[in-house]
Amino acid sequence: MTRAGWYPLAGAGDLAEGHIVDAVLDGRALAVWRGADRIARAWENRCPHRGVRLSIGSVVGDELVCRYHGWRFAGADGRCTRVPAHPNSAPPSGLRIQARPVREAAGIVWCDSGEGSEFVEPEPGIVARPLMFAMGLVALRGAMLGALGGSSAIGEAWLRASLPHEAGGWTVTLLLRPAGPHECWVHGLVHAGAPARPVAIARAQTDWLAGVRRLFENSL
Amino acid sequence: MLASCIMTRGNDPFIDEQNDPVLLDQWHVVASIAELRRGPVRTILLGRRLTVAIRQDQPVAHHADGAAAATMLHLEYVWVCLGQKPARLFDIPELAEPERRVVHAGSFGVRTSPPRAIENFLDLGHFPYVHKDFLGLEPHTEVPPYRVSTEQDGQELFARDCRFFQPRSAANASEGFIVEYVYRVPHPLCAVLYKLNPLDRDRQDVIALFCQPVGPEQVRAHMLVSLLDDTSDDAELIGFQQLIFAQDKPILENQVPLRLPLSPGAEVPVRADAMSVAYRRYLAALGLRHGVIAA
Amino acid sequence: MIRLHHYELSAECYKVRLLLSMLGLAHETVQVDMYPGAAHLSDSYRRLSPLGRLPVVEDGDLVLDDANAILVHLAASHDPGGTWFARAPGQIAQWLGYGAALAASLGAARLMDCFDTGMDSAPLIARALPILDALDRHLWLEAAEGHFYLCGTGPTIADIACFADTVLAEEAGVALRRYPAVRRWHDRVRMIPGFIVMPGVFPR
């Protein structure tokens, strides 16, 4: 268990309306989705009826529809609004999908792994492509601080580092999301002072980070 | 470390699911005769590697160390028992009726628990979603009440008077109508479906699912189809059955947890789930441990 | 009339069914009982495809037994708009190659598991993961520029060639949540007019 706090789940732009991202935060499986009301939500990724992952379901309007029996759940409160097998009866009362606190800031969808954690806004930047590392958060953070010259820690889940000069030399804030004991996602914001095409910067960042990942994989 | 050891000691004696006596003392399908005609089959039953073959019309099965396992031929399949042979193995007498075609529609690997696979086979409510345009179609989503009963001293479970609107219920059906089903669970990991034939409503199509428990979260599912259909060729019949099963497969592989929870509060059933509730009770009454989360 | 010989659960065949549907091409189908019947290895089928490959398309006198070749043929001969292939043939051919590599790794692993062959699919999966990662990288960077398909702003046969095996990746035991940009692109492919499903693929 990592310390409670706000962690990135996805780039806000990668969570299109009607899309469901399948993400894990600290061992908790989440269906992260955006309905027609444009609000991003992170729900427990499990239908209460027979346990099917909601991330394989579909979004209709502001509701999430389970793939197995078509039960519908309202985005507003997670309540079941329809059980198609019994179209003329009220859905089981008190049935409600657990939602995690979500907010959007700096182009990223964030989730609180605890309750009421304080949100610290990172320095704005170009949103980078998230990458999965097959290491736990603590090990990854340590490895990165050791391997990336000039890097420094910002709290327990963020790092400040610089791309090598030939890759543009930009400063990045790496935002780590613990997923499981051997899985950590690295989101990021690139702080590019000079004007350059954002996608060129994002490409340089992801290729650099993929190189870091290969380095760690080979040393395991 | 230490704490977990103490906790284990404090609980009920640990029973390895792969040694569940309910399943050890039971016959299980391991291969179809059709498949064995092409050569020996290597497979896994309750975590044990087996080689199965037919020699001089007799089925044989061997463990990895060469020891023989008890076998029998029944209903187009070879069955193996690893423990004490049970007093009876169910039959499907309808298969002996004249003019019937009995076809093995394939053995499929599925990453789920055997009971989850059977529960899905007994389920009507998913037809308009998982089998859209074939076995169901919105807005015909209602599951009318049906009758559930246990018979044969609690060894068999039935659901009768199941009715559902189906747009295309079989390979040879061209229009939609209400089909009538009877579901039968004659074995904890086998289920049989009797379906009114769209051509001759007095005769029934029979579809059976025999789940081979490879492990608590891995199934080898054998499908047997017996139809009175004489308009579709075998490839079409097999193709239709495989299509339906392959639509269920990704659902089964996305259930959390993969093991079937037997505690009544673990999941939320509605009236349409009467058969699911009954099946879970039936497994609990048998004392099944393999592939379930005990209540 | 185009005639397609196919097997319902084959991702290679699904590629061709998808394009036929998206182009709205009339065709007839012949089901081949590949499993358990092994009908693709029969003498009669080998007259169409000596190697027993699926799918086969007969179009007039032309007989093709390779999914990529069929995609190219259909797009080149039956797409009056010329948007599915001619727009960027070099780029598209590259992704057709990725699609073939996915079929040989991820697709083969899926069939091993699905037909319960007892074979170890781990070496095949190890070959598939870097391809999935390259696909995720490309799709993420393209989407950042507003290109929502593999080759630009509109669908091409490159999308079809890479969609089939990746959308079925979980049947080979690969969790797709590792590739969020691939998952998002799957949603976009599902929205192409004429999109159809196969078992294991969910509609929009």
Ligand code: FES
């Ligand atoms: S499992 Fe979700 S509706 Fe049945």
Ligand SMILES: [Fe+2]
């Ligand atoms: Fe089903």
